Amino acid sequence: MDNREIARLLSETADLMEIAGEDGFRIRSYRNAAAVLEGYPEQVSAIIKDPSKKVTDIPGIGKGIASALEEIEQRGSFERRDQMLELYPPTALELLKIQGLGPKSIRTLFEHYRVSTIDGLERICREHKLRELPRMGEKLEEKVLRSIAQYRQRAGRFLLSFAYGVAEELSAYLLELKGVERVTPAGSLRRGKETVGDLDLLATGPGAEAAIEKFAAHPKVHEVLGKGPNKASVKFGLEGLQVDLRALPDESYGAALQYFTGSKEHNINLRSRAQKMGLTLSEYSLARVGSKEVVASATEEDIYKALGLHWIPPELRENQGEIEAAERNELPHLVDLKHIRGDLHMHTTESDGRATLDEMAEAARELGYEYIAITDHSRRVTVAHGLDARRLSQQIAETDRLNEKLDGITVLKGVEVDILADGKLDLPDTILSRLDIVVASVHSHFDFTAAAQTERIIRAMDNRHLSILGHPTGRLIGEREPYALDLDRVIAAARERGCFLEINSQPERLDLNDIHVQMAKDNGVKLAISTDAHSTNSLSYMRFGIDQARRGRLTRSDVINTRPLAELRKLLKR
């Protein structure tokens, strides 16, 4: 079992322990261990097998969890988890996803009504029986019903980052076979959608058919939905992501890649275009109607070219005018990961990050960045141990010292300052004025009306120290809806004031989304693509922000952190 799956077992157990009402600190230990393992560079299973190493050397892993890890390695579970699952069915964990319900309420619900499923919960609410429980009432019933509806809408979708991880793991696994030359993800993953329903992989080479067998035999495949000589479809991992693998001859690789990348609407449009030209487009080839002579099939470029089009980047294939733009050679030159010169939003151990200032700077230097900005939380976010003016002032001094000894990268002084309920910023101007960059974000009062929330944010932007509005809609994919906001007004206000908007690359945030990104661009507002990293590992989230930016049609010049440092500094002055 890999670290990610182990982390999942630990954090699920922690959730169940919370429902069972166990000691909070013990629960925190399990959560902490899960978080550490998720980002740990070395596989736990390898450490266990290596007699010269100890899992207890991993910070956050002591004797207790070490023995749980050994048990997991041997039999895929551990005693405490089994005990918990005897008390509460695993479906109870799903209830934690419903806003307004926490572990205590779930326990009460289970004790009174034996309810542990979403369907059961919905019935209890509809029958007005939730309000009969202690400390619950009518408003909670309504809130829960709303939340259940939202939960159902998003069920069955997986975060882009998760699908990327599975695609990489399976590609590496299949490429071990001699004769497998290429394994390429298609579908919504290739289009960079923020969530994907299933994963499509294409394999080519003389050994591609053997890859189908190897694929179905992967240790993490727990159900084979179908398998033939050229295609297999499976449920993968504990999470049950559906993965389809297709073996293809080299000569039809381009046609297949085009076909399976979609979107469906893009392909329909493309096929009707082919028809008008006396051609027919399928997953095997672009061919002449009648003679069946193949016109193009080996590469996507050949196919688009034969249809009189420039090649269209996958992120644009949504039938939103991209085919017409390709015909007129008016496709935007999309921003690319390699254009990014720095990262403008990240945290350190001073607030809720896991790495120190020095470690973050070093990791960024290894990524080849020219600059980064350190933006720890401000004091209002007490849970994150936010900085007050005094501590921020110390960090400024420390950053100055670091810059003197650092070679090849510049660390910009910054903060992620909280936008308070009234639109004021959480730190005085006297300290903000000493910074290179101020990211300002909303972390509270998500329930304001759209008018009030919009006013609040625009008032924050009135502060001339504000450089970038962080994660502007506050959504968490699969967990929390964006707050009500008049984004048109926010964008207009940003343009008038010379503020920038953020694309937050955290896989569950990714806001602004593609539509909003394009709105900003169309209204002349530039964006920053930032990772909001809380560890050195998560600096790599940049790719997800880039995907979102590309879907929003951004070019290099639309993105401020593609600029050299001197230019960026000029842009940051208001």
Added chain:
DNA sequence: GCCGTTTTCGGCCCGACTGTTTTCAGTCG
């Protein structure tokens, strides 16, 4: 359950808000 130590037990980021209550538990971040 982990960590760190004045080495064997005490501390572990906690404040704001909400809906339910009559004084606060539970949720959220």
